[in-house]
Amino acid sequence: MTLVLASGSKIRAELLKNAGLKIDIDPADVDERAIEAPLIDAGVPPEDLGTILAEAKANNVSVRRGNDLVIGADQILAFEGERYTKPADMEAARRQLLKLSGDTHELHSAVVLSRNGEAIWRHVSTAHLTMRELTPAFIGQYLADVGDVALSSVGAYQLEGPGVQLFEKIDGDYFTILGLPLLPLLEELRVQGVLGR
Numbered sequence: 001m002t003l004v005l006a007s008g009s010k011i012r013a014e015l016l017k018n019a020g021l022k023i024d025i026d027p028a029d030v031d032e033r034a035i036e037a038p039l040i041d042a043g044v045p046p047e048d049l050g051t052i053l054a055e056a057k058a059n060n061v062s063v064r065r066g067n068d069l070v071i072g073a074d075q076i077l078a079f080e081g082e083r084y085t086k087p088a089d090m091e092a093a094r095r096q097l098l099k100l101s102g103d104t105h106e107l108h109s110a111v112v113l114s115r116n117g118e119a120i121w122r123h124v125s126t127a128h129l130t131m132r133e134l135t136p137a138f139i140g141q142y143l144a145d146v147g148d149v150a151l152s153s154v155g156a157y158q159l160e161g162p163g164v165q166l167f168e169k170i171d172g173d174y175f176t177i178l179g180l181p182l183l184p185l186l187e188e189l190r191v192q193g194v195l196g197r
Contacts, residue, residue, distance in 0.1 A: 002068040003194060006061035011160070012073055012180045019186060021195075026065065028057035028072065036083075046078040047124045050110035055122065058114035069192060072112045075179040077154040079105035084154055090143055093156035097142075097166070100155070101134040104169075107155070109176045111185050113192070121188050125181040127172020129155075134166060142166070153179075 005013055008027040016023050035056055039049055051074075058072025077084040079100060087093035110124040134142075142162065143150055150156045157163030159170075159177050175182035189195045 001194075002065070003189075004061060004065055004068050004070045006057045006070050006072045009073070009179065011158075011178050015175060015178060015180050015182055016071075019182060021189075023071075024068075026061050026070075028060040030056050030060050032056075032074075033085075040083060046076040046083055046106070047108040047110070047126060049083065050074045050076040050108045051112065051122050051124050054110040054112040055114070055119045058112045059117050059119060062114035063117035067115060069189075069194060070114045071185070072114060073180050074110050075154055076108040076110075077105055078108065079103070086154055087151050087156050090148075090150070093143055093150045094139055096156050097131075097134060097139045098136065100131050101139075102131060104128055104130040105155070107172070107177055109179050109181050111181050113185075113188060121192075123181055123184045123188070125173055125176040125184065127170065127176045129167055129172070129177070130169040131166050132168040 002024050003021060004024045004026050005016060006026060006028040013025055032053055035053060036049055039052060053074035054072040058070045062070035084096060087096055107127045107129060108124055112119050113121040146162055157166055186195060190197050
């Protein structure tokens, strides 16, 4: 049995490798927006939406990976009843950071394990992040400094880098914020016999 990450996310792969896991990387081929559109219209809560998307990714890859154990993950940013996706461009990132400035938003990080095209375990963790009051000038400088990397995450920030400067308070697990609830995942991998007890 091989452990497979159904994602091209560099940070998720790095977290797993740093934890001592040997993984194959096999990104899922799913249309996330097409999956989530009817769910959003139906009022599915953000944390459930993240789990559904993570499961779709894990199942998509596990269908072709036989008995391998496939990890699917997704992260949802929720603020004032809205669900945010990765900003399309720097102007969208600027508008998003202005909107989040001085307030608290939630990051829901879901992880699913699948085998033979079927989910066998699901977990979602939530973190609450409070941004400090950001001036438009600071946001502009921040985006100029980090460049297009701001477009690679739902919040337009990477907490493991200069994005930490945007915050005044964080309640939640660091790994959840990075997009992979690692400790619950490691425990389930022990249950599945992938890791020793």
